[in-house]
Amino acid sequence: RRRLLLRGPLPASRTVCAAIINAEKSEFNEDQAACGKLCIRRYNFGAEEDQEWLTLCAEEFLTGHYWALFDGHGGPAAAILAANTLHSCLRRQLEAVVEGIVATRPPMHLSGHCVCLSDPQFVEEKGIKTEDLVIGALESAFQECDEVIGRELEASCQVGGCTALVAVSLQGKLYVANAGDSRALLVRRDETRPLSSEFTPETERQRIQQLAFVYPELLAGEFTRLEFPRRLKGDDLGQKVLFRDHHMNGWSYKRVEKSDLKYPLIHGQGRQARLLGTLAVSRGLGDHQLRVLDTNIQLKPFLLSVPQVTVLDMDQLELQEDDVVIMATDGLWDVLSNEQVARLVWSFLPGNRDDPHRFSELAQMLIRSTQGKEDGSTGEGQVSYDDVSVFVIPLHSQVQGGSGP
Numbered sequence: 001r002r003r004l005l006l007r008g009p010l011p012a013s014r015t016v017c018a019a020i021i022n023a024e025k026s027e028f029n030e031d032q033a034a035c036g037k038l039c040i041r042r043y044n045f046g047a048e049e050d051q052e053w054l055t056l057c058a059e060e061f062l063t064g065h066y067w068a069l070f071d072g073h074g075g076p077a078a079a080i081l082a083a084n085t086l087h088s089c090l091r092r093q094l095e096a097v098v099e100g101i102v103a104t105r106p107p108m109h110l111s112g113h114c115v116c117l118s119d120p121q122f123v124e125e126k127g128i129k130t131e132d133l134v135i136g137a138l139e140s141a142f143q144e145c146d147e148v149i150g151r152e153l154e155a156s157c158q159v160g161g162c163t164a165l166v167a168v169s170l171q172g173k174l175y176v177a178n179a180g181d182s183r184a185l186l187v188r189r190d191e192t193r194p195l196s197s198e199f200t201p202e203t204e205r206q207r208i209q210q211l212a213f214v215y216p217e218l219l220a221g222e223f224t225r226l227e228f229p230r231r232l233k234g235d236d237l238g239q240k241v242l243f244r245d246h247h248m249n250g251w252s253y254k255r256v257e258k259s260d261l262k263y264p265l266i267h268g269q270g271r272q273a274r275l276l277g278t279l280a281v282s283r284g285l286g287d288h289q290l291r292v293l294d295t296n297i298q299l300k301p302f303l304l305s306v307p308q309v310t311v312l313d314m315d316q317l318e319l320q321e322d323d324v325v326i327m328a329t330d331g332l333w334d335v336l337s338n339e340q341v342a343r344l345v346w347s348f349l350p351g352n353r354d355d356p357h358r359f360s361e362l363a364q365m366l367i368r369s370t371q372g373k374e375d376g377s378t379g380e381g382q383v384s385y386d387d388v389s390v391f392v393i394p395l396h397s398q399v400q401g402g403s404g405p
Contacts, residue, residue, distance in 0.1 A: 078286035161287030209246035331386035
């Protein structure tokens, strides 16, 4: 039995369109969502020169909008904490650099304090742009949220982790930060463009292998970091087989040694690929207590909480009313390709421009398309057995005054 849960109203949700389905793989929905208006205020340093804290001014200095999807595993606890915490972490990080964000270019001094005493000209020399400050704030916010989740789950004797996909509309640009296997897709009349990349053990093979190379003790002698085309057996000892290590994009040959027969660091392929035989993603939040079954090996050193950030300059696009960004957890993308989602958008939005709820209805239609119902645009009728969450973000409203997310 499957339950369709339509989230609403979400904070400031004039055009926010979200739909979530619980596939009941857990008692509670492991997908969580959050959205709203970001109110970024200006910080001033205190009067004393050696004062280390910042005093907050009352007025808003800059506003933006925020959307986030969190796909939990090992229970919903981490996803719930992330949905309630990450936006606050991001606001704090943005407020710390807000003067640089609104400046024509990042200032060498913030509130009278040089940000690099040894080299005050570093901004020009390094080619630092204002959008780099927003990217840095997102990266720092993810790490801060990850630390909060770790402390909270440990204090409450809970476990779990989650992926995180965040979009922030700020000063005519859309920043998409992803840590996990959710996906954001730009769909315009004449363009379909991915705005994120999935992070799985396979896509981050070299980073994970290199970490095991530098810190072999993380594997506790139980795993081999080398990748082989298949799982090796005792009969392979002394045979020549293909392999690759962290420094290799291609493949080479080696003779199988006893150490090569250990369980592989990354096991399986495609959707079945698992890090240390345990986890299907290589980036995300939480999982501080997660260990390999029947061992004391921690997965957290291999799980990166830092997101990849993509920047879409909306001011440089001639946006139309039907231009949208689709954000969804992997439950949608498991059964629909980018092209299939784009066709659904193109077939639905142009004929429903007089419907004030058309973006919400599009989100619901995308959800229904994962439930095995035949559709003229896709014709697949596939079923997703995962929780599915979808945001539809109309970009045209973001550049026409940004009155709501």
